[in-house]
Amino acid sequence: xxxxxxxxxxxxxxxxxxxxxxxxxxxxxxxxxxxxxxxxxxxxxxxxxxxxxxxxxxxxxxxxxxxxxxxxxxxxxxxxxxxxxxxxxxxxxxxxxxxxxxxxxxxxxxxxxxxxxxxxxxxxxxxxxxxxxxxxxxxxxxxxxxxxxxxxxxxxxxxxxxxxxxxxxxxxxxxxxxxxxxxxxxxxxxxxxxxxxxxxxxxxxxxxxxxxxxxxxxxxxxxxxxxxxxxxxxxxxxxxxxxxxxxxxxxxxxxxxxxxxxxxxxxxxxxxxxxxxxxxxxxxxxxxxxxxxxxxxxxxxxxxxxxxxxxxxxxxxxxxxxxxxxxxxxxxxxxxxxxx
Amino acid sequence: xxxxxxxxxxxxxxxxxxxxxxxxxxxxxxxxxxxxxxxxxxxxxxxxxxxxxxxxxxxxxxxxx
Numbered sequence: 001x002x003x004x005x006x007x008x009x010x011x012x013x014x015x016x017x018x019x020x021x022x023x024x025x026x027x028x029x030x031x032x033x034x035x036x037x038x039x040x041x042x043x044x045x046x047x048x049x050x051x052x053x054x055x056x057x058x059x060x061x062x063x064x065x066x067x068x069x070x071x072x073x074x075x076x077x078x079x080x081x082x083x084x085x086x087x088x089x090x091x092x093x094x095x096x097x098x099x100x101x102x103x104x105x106x107x108x109x110x111x112x113x114x115x116x117x118x119x120x121x122x123x124x125x126x127x128x129x130x131x132x133x134x135x136x137x138x139x140x141x142x143x144x145x146x147x148x149x150x151x152x153x154x155x156x157x158x159x160x161x162x163x164x165x166x167x168x169x170x171x172x173x174x175x176x177x178x179x180x181x182x183x184x185x186x187x188x189x190x191x192x193x194x195x196x197x198x199x200x201x202x203x204x205x206x207x208x209x210x211x212x213x214x215x216x217x218x219x220x221x222x223x224x225x226x227x228x229x230x231x232x233x234x235x236x237x238x239x240x241x242x243x244x245x246x247x248x249x250x251x252x253x254x255x256x257x258x259x260x261x262x263x264x265x266x267x268x269x270x271x272x273x274x275x276x277x278x279x280x281x282x283x284x285x286x287x288x289x290x291x292x293x294x295x296x297x298x299x300x301x302x303x304x305x306x307x308x309x310x311x312x313x314x315x316x317x318x319x320x321x322x323x324x325x326x327x328x329x330x331x332x333x334x335x336x337x338x339x340x
Numbered sequence: 341x342x343x344x345x346x347x348x349x350x351x352x353x354x355x356x357x358x359x360x361x362x363x364x365x366x367x368x369x370x371x372x373x374x375x376x377x378x379x380x381x382x383x384x385x386x387x388x389x390x391x392x393x394x395x396x397x398x399x400x401x402x403x404x405x
Contacts, residue, residue: 238390251383257394257395258394261394263390265386265390266383267382269376269379275372275375278379278380278382280386299378299379299382
């Protein structure tokens with residue numbers, strides 16, 4: 001599959017600053033012997049380096065806090081899906097998707113991805129334009145661009161045939177140890193409606209990040225504001241995240257047991273729907289066998305799993321998925337092939 | 341058989357009743373607070389399983405018998 005990310009230019013290796021190079025010419029070394037390495041910390045200046053604490057890193061975005069655990073869980077598959085990906089260049093990729101389904105709509109979807117030439121990191125280039133359209137004319141499109149070194153903006157549009165359903169613009173500011181973002185959704189000046197979302201996430205310690213979210217929704221004759229708080233603790237091989245608000249709570253625990261096994265536990269409580277759910281999921285990745293398995297079980301008596309197998313040397317990936325809801329006596333399975 | 345040996349079926353029937361009431365408590369969807377407690381317990385159990393029962397190496401060679 002062609003990669004749409006611009007090839008990363010190899011950064012020059014930093015010049016080795018060995019301590020032994022600093023004392024050249026002070027003593028002659030007999031042949032066959034080498035100078036012992038000197039300590040980089042002199043006795044007189046030990047206090048300066050002992051008190052230095054590692055600077056706080058950027059905590060990432062508010063939406064990514066629960067994502068690591070969410071990615072462990074399998075996605076529900078239904079029907080048959082054929083995906084063909086073709087990279088036309090390092091910057092441009094197209095995809096063709098044919099879906100056959102009994103529950104949802106069957107059809108064809110064309111997608112394209114463009115990645116620009118402004119490279120800001122080894123795996124990041126801007127602008128990024130992603131869009132896809134189905135055979136009924138419904139469009140999903142988004143543009144992501146980095147305006148400055150710390151400011152990133154995104155515009156997303158979704159239409160259902162000829163009607164605009166969603167349109168939103170958001171701006172994100174990444175500081176040294178914090179991230180702030182503002183999102184404006186579905187603004188309508190004529191009616192006086194719209195949604196304004198504000199996110200803030202601050203690194204308190206290298207392991208702890210705290211943040212909050214404010215959602216303000218305005219409609220003619222009605223306005224609602226909802227606030228929630230978030231806390232994330234990152235350990236050596238685990239991430240625990242908790243979100244609490246008036247609408248309920250959401251807790252996730254991600255644990256990387258080994259390189260092959262990752263486990264996720266999720267708890268959701270919705271005070272409006274008066275419903276709580278706990279889910280347990282795991283992901284088994286065996287790269288040597290080109291095999292990826294995800295399984296889940298939750299408190300609603302739902303059991304599900306997906307298997308992905310790369311059929312090397314062909315550029316084929318086979319995906320099988322099945323979900324069984326014991327309480328509702330419903331079963332659904334899916335089959336997918338990805339080429340490229 | 342059904343009610344002759346009351347001494348033997350007494351404790352076992354009490355245990356069965358306790359198990360049945362515990363299952364009804366855990367699966368009753370009508371009380372939100374009860375569901376919240378049950379699911380919090382399940383979440384804690386899931387975290388315990390993830391931290392303590394997942395330290396097996398899948399790529400280790402199988403023992404020779």
